[in-house]
Amino acid sequence: MHAATLRRAFDAAVAAAHPGAAVRPHLPPLPRGRLLVVGAGKAAAVMADEVERAYPPDAALAGLVVTRHGQGRPGGRIAVAEAAHPVPDQAGADASERMLALVGAAGPDDHVLALVSGGGSALLGAPAGLSLDGLREVVAALLRSGADVREMNAVRRRLGRATGGRLAARAWPAPVTALVVSDVVGDDPADIASGPTVPDPGSDAEALAILDRYGIAAPEARARLRSGAHAPAPTAADPGWSRVRTTVVASSHGALDAAAASLRGAGWPTFVLADDVTGEARVAGAMHASVARALLAGRGAALPPCAFVSGGETTVTVRGDGRGGRNTEFALGLALALPDGAPVWALAADSDGIDGHGSHAGAFVTPALWRRASRAAALAALEHNDSLTLFEAAGAALVTGPTGTNVNDLRIVLVDRRTPR
Numbered sequence: 001m002h003a004a005t006l007r008r009a010f011d012a013a014v015a016a017a018h019p020g021a022a023v024r025p026h027l028p029p030l031p032r033g034r035l036l037v038v039g040a041g042k043a044a045a046v047m048a049d050e051v052e053r054a055y056p057p058d059a060a061l062a063g064l065v066v067t068r069h070g071q072g073r074p075g076g077r078i079a080v081a082e083a084a085h086p087v088p089d090q091a092g093a094d095a096s097e098r099m100l101a102l103v104g105a106a107g108p109d110d111h112v113l114a115l116v117s118g119g120g121s122a123l124l125g126a127p128a129g130l131s132l133d134g135l136r137e138v139v140a141a142l143l144r145s146g147a148d149v150r151e152m153n154a155v156r157r158r159l160g161r162a163t164g165g166r167l168a169a170r171a172w173p174a175p176v177t178a179l180v181v182s183d184v185v186g187d188d189p190a191d192i193a194s195g196p197t198v199p200d201p202g203s204d205a206e207a208l209a210i211l212d213r214y215g216i217a218a219p220e221a222r223a224r225l226r227s228g229a230h231a232p233a234p235t236a237a238d239p240g241w242s243r244v245r246t247t248v249v250a251s252s253h254g255a256l257d258a259a260a261a262s263l264r265g266a267g268w269p270t271f272v273l274a275d276d277v278t279g280e281a282r283v284a285g286a287m288h289a290s291v292a293r294a295l296l297a298g299r300g301a302a303l304p305p306c307a308f309v310s311g312g313e314t315t316v317t318v319r320g321d322g323r324g325g326r327n328t329e330f331a332l333g334l335a336l337a338l339p340d341g342a343p344v345w346a347l348a349a350d351s352d353g354i355d356g357h358g359s360h361a362g363a364f365v366t367p368a369l370w371r372r373a374s375r376a377a378a379l380a381a382l383e384h385n386d387s388l389t390l391f392e393a394a395g396a397a398l399v400t401g402p403t404g405t406n407v408n409d410l411r412i413v414l415v416d417r418r419t420p421r
Contacts, residue, residue, distance in 0.1 A: 322386025325356020
């Protein structure tokens with residue numbers, strides 16, 4: 001019963017973050033010329049579908065968006081390409097070049113509509129001033145390092161032909177409307193898909209400092225960053241940005257509110273703990289366990305039975321070669337920090353339905369977990385970044401398939417009075 005309550009709350013959060021309804025109110029009127037639609041991210045295909053439905057069939061509309069492998073659909077007036085995530089591939093590089101050519105041919109009577117969502121950094125995989133292998137090398141190293149999304153994007157913005165504002169800059173003199181589904185804490189468009197439609201606030205020196213901080217060799221990327229060979233996009237002071245309008249149309253805030261409303265409707269007094277949880281996933285999980293323990297001891301914001309939810313994006317420092325993502329690692333950190341039999345149920349899952357590299361979205365934590373797994377096995381799984389294997393064996397992994405949106409991670413925790421027998 002508790003697991004079903006958690007799943008309903010997760011589904012409510014995902015539904016609230018679906019980009020279809022969010023996109024339509026912000027669409028521009030049809031221009032005198034063509035409406036050219038481009039985009040990248042895990043929600044790009046769903047956003048493109050909504051755009052196609054919103055305009056008349058005879059409208060002068062064309063375009064291309066790129067989404068993750070397995071999340072596309074047959075293209076209509078807006079073609080849909082698929083590419084690799086989180087490490088870029090040739091398909092993403094090719095799609096990015098096609099987008100740049102499309103917007104580069106725009107005239108003053110045309111209008112460029114950019115559909116941007118999380119995951120776009122990898123999908124806009126055209127490298128700038130280095131080879132694709134060189135870009136893949138530095139991205140893979142960053143993903144293993146424990147760098148947070150802001151640090152990763154500070155590097156990726158400097159190394160891409162379409163990131164760091166360069167996609168919008170290529171559209172001059174056509175106006176640009178960018179609609180963004182946020183998957184980052186703080187909803188800064190520069191950090192969503194590495195900011196293809198906003199000025200890059202960073203520098204090559206900042207990117208090099210991040211590589212130094214995490215001991216990342218990446219010789220080809222370093223050579224590019226030291227040379228300054230790739231011309232940056234216009235700075236924020238350039239008057240050309242006045243023709244670009246970037247709007248965040250969906251984020252984790254609405255998703256968390258919807259999850260909380262679902263829980264309250266099921267009779268659980270609920271509060272939003274935070275929408276900006278970051279840091280190492282296993283540590284954040286242990287922190288959530290400490291909140292649950294405080295509630296059980298009568299020292300929290302409410303008395304059990306009650307619930308709390310949180311959002312944000314944690315990181316994983318990869319030390320082993322196991323299976324899992326930041327949500328299963330978060331869930332395992334939470335479970336290990338709870339006493340045996342504690343009446344706490346939790347779900348940690350990625351709103352896009354994909355946690356890490358696997359086909360799972362996340363994992364459930366229940367009082368029954370330690371009847372199906374040992375703490376010694378859990379500690380070993382944590383050591384080898386193999387959290388998914390443990391949750392799958394316990395029958396506690398969540399598989400949803402791609403959801404069509406991406407507004408970051410969702411954590412839902414139920415704290416009861418006692419464990420049902």
